[in-house]
Amino acid sequence: MKWIQLLFLQVYFVKCCISSNFNSHTPTSYGFTLDNSIDHYTHLMKNISSKHESDSEYSSFTFSEGQEIKTTNPGDEYDFIIIGSGPAGCVLANRLSENPDWKIFLIEAGDMENIAHDIPLQAAFLQSTSSNWGDFTEPEPGVCKGMYNQRCSFPRGKMLGGTSTINYMIYNRGNRRDFDKWAAEGNYGWSYNEVLPYFMKSERSRLGKFQDQKYHNKSGNLNVEYVNYQTPMVHAFVKGSQQLGYQKIDYNGRTQVGTSYVQANTVRGVRHSAASAFLTPIMNKRSNLSIYLNTLVTKVLIDPQSKVAYGVEYNQGGTTKYAYSTREVILSAGTFNSPQLLMLSGVGPQNHLRELDIPVVQNLPVGQTMYDHQSHAALTFIVNTTGFSPATNRLNPLDVVDYIRGTGTLTMIGGVEALTFYKSPNSEDPPDWPDAEIIMLGGSYSSDEGTAIIRGANIRQDI
Ligand SMILES: *[C@@H]1O[C@H](CO)[C@@H](O)[C@H](O)[C@H]1NC(C)=O
Numbered sequence: 001m002k003w004i005q006l007l008f009l010q011v012y013f014v015k016c017c018i019s020s021n022f023n024s025h026t027p028t029s030y031g032f033t034l035d036n037s038i039d040h041y042t043h044l045m046k047n048i049s050s051k052h053e054s055d056s057e058y059s060s061f062t063f064s065e066g067q068e069i070k071t072t073n074p075g076d077e078y079d080f081i082i083i084g085s086g087p088a089g090c091v092l093a094n095r096l097s098e099n100p101d102w103k104i105f106l107i108e109a110g111d112m113e114n115i116a117h118d119i120p121l122q123a124a125f126l127q128s129t130s131s132n133w134g135d136f137t138e139p140e141p142g143v144c145k146g147m148y149n150q151r152c153s154f155p156r157g158k159m160l161g162g163t164s165t166i167n168y169m170i171y172n173r174g175n176r177r178d179f180d181k182w183a184a185e186g187n188y189g190w191s192y193n194e195v196l197p198y199f200m201k202s203e204r205s206r207l208g209k210f211q212d213q214k215y216h217n218k219s220g221n222l223n224v225e226y227v228n229y230q231t232p233m234v235h236a237f238v239k240g241s242q243q244l245g246y247q248k249i250d251y252n253g254r255t256q257v258g259t260s261y262v263q264a265n266t267v268r269g270v271r272h273s274a275a276s277a278f279l280t281p282i283m284n285k286r287s288n289l290s291i292y293l294n295t296l297v298t299k300v301l302i303d304p305q306s307k308v309a310y311g312v313e314y315n316q317g318g319t320t321k322y323a324y325s326t327r328e329v330i331l332s333a334g335t336f337n338s339p340q341l342l343m344l345s346g347v348g349p350q351n352h353l354r355e356l357d358i359p360v361v362q363n364l365p366v367g368q369t370m371y372d373h374q375s376h377a378a379l380t381f382i383v384n385t386t387g388f389s390p391a392t393n394r395l396n397p398l399d400v401v402d403y404i405r406g407t408g409t410l411t412m413i414g415g416v417e418a419l420t421f422y423k424s425p426n427s428e429d430p431p432d433w434p435d436a437e438i439i440m441l442g443g444s445y446s447s448d449e450g451t452a453i454i455r456g457a458n459i460r461q462d463i
């Protein structure tokens with residue numbers, strides 16, 4: 001499949017750089033010219049790929065004509081309706097459709113991945129396209145002061161595969177203690193020992209010898225590998241961390257405090273999103289799995305008496321339609337859209353719902369709490385040698401040739417190279433519970449010349 005990409009990469013980058021006059025943009029406007037390029041090349045790729053068979057294990061995209069990948073009759077009954085095809089929705093669609101007695105309906109608001117999503121180094125660009133829902137925080141005093149309108153961006157993928165199609169592909173399971181804490185708070189089934197088998201079941205590790213074997217699996221769907229291309233700086237970073245007493249570890253293994261080259265969800269240097277890992281291999285092979293793209297669920301239908309969800313209302317091409325479930329409606333629409341949809345369906349804080357004339361099905365504090373990492377682009381080191389950092393908007397043909405071979409700068413996951421999980425001096429948690437993470441990138445805010453990273457993060461030009 002990669003050779004097809006070869007043909008168009010060059011054109012793609014030339015086009016992308018010509019068509020995007022990146023210098024003076026209103027930072028909050030989404031859907032700028034890159035989208036047009038993506039559309040254009042998607043069409044070209046569709047045309048070409050329809051004439052060639054794809055490599056079944058590794059192909060990361062399957063194109064479908066029109067909006068539906070496969071459908072039964074709209075309005076049909078299904079056993080399970082899954083709202084949102086992020087990593088959760090993709091895995092569930094895959095696993096539930098293993099049962100031939102069940103009919104599954106997966107509904108996605110966005111479209112399908114294409115060449116632009118595949119190239120790991122391009123991650124930052126995707127945040128300024130329609131593949132991102134384009135959510136921003138509301139302005140708050142003292143918060144997001146370096147951002148336009150004092151609003152931080154919250155990139156969320158609107159695409160088959162969800163945020164795994166636009167993120168930086170770092171493979172990082174949570175810390176054992178976090179899971180155990182959630183379980184202790186009453187979330188049954190979420191302790192580390194209970195979730196680890198599922199991480200294992202999903203994983204196709206290509207990490208080689210250096211890993212805690214007990215914590216990895218080689219035969220799951222989701223590929224995990226080291227980044228093939230490394231700048232000389234990353235070795236200095238890992239060595240430096242070791243000199244400070246942080247051991248080189250497998251941070252998805254027994255312990256997390258330490259330093260490591262990053263583990264990535266890529267396949268031979270191509271992004272491996274949840275969609276390419278869990279849907280592509282079964283696409284068009286399971287007649288009981290229907291997937292709708294570009295389809296927005298507007299309401300979960302809930303019986304006000306029994307409080308049981310029995311279906312969904314959705315919008316497709318401007319028409320309101322309904323689908324009904326005999327077993328479950330699964331809401332996996334993401335951090336923002338899941339609570340929003342619950343509230344639109346009458347489940348939420350009743351005063352707020354009444355303000356909006358939404359009939360209250362159940363008064364609950366939906367959408368009231370959110371945790372996120374606080375992050376800070378800390379230190380930038382200027383090195384005295386050119387060619388150290390892969391500029392994301394300048395490419396030469398050799399990069400493309402390397403990419404085809406599964407190496408070179410394009411396979412870098414947005415430039416992320418290594419991680420150190422560490423404990424700050426103030427931490428009062430147990431010794432194996434890090435409270436901070438240092439991410440080392442082979443590049444800086446300026447290495448893409450302002451074309452992607454700062455735009456995606458909504459950072460002001462004058463900063
Ligand atoms: C794809 O192929 C069809 C017919 O073969 C052609 O009409 C169309 O213009 C092509 N699209 C692109 C984007 O090349």
Ligand SMILES: *[C@@H]1O[C@H](CO)[C@@H](O)[C@H](O)[C@H]1NC(C)=O
Binds near residue numbers: 218221
């Ligand atoms: C590895 O993955 C396969 C496929 O998902 C699964 O059947 C198997 O149980 C997994 N092995 C372990 C040790 O988790």
Ligand SMILES: *[C@@H]1O[C@H](CO)[C@@H](O)[C@H](O)[C@H]1NC(C)=O
Binds near residue numbers: 384
């Ligand atoms: C950087 O390179 C220049 C030119 O080669 C040299 O004169 C200078 O001493 C170097 N600076 C450092 C800090 O290495």
Ligand SMILES: CC(=O)N[C@H]1CO[C@H](CO)[C@@H](O)[C@@H]1O
Binds near residue numbers: 101102286288
């Ligand atoms: C309920 C239903 O439609 N089941 C079908 C799921 O897919 C398998 C394999 O194609 C069929 O055998 C089932 O009839």
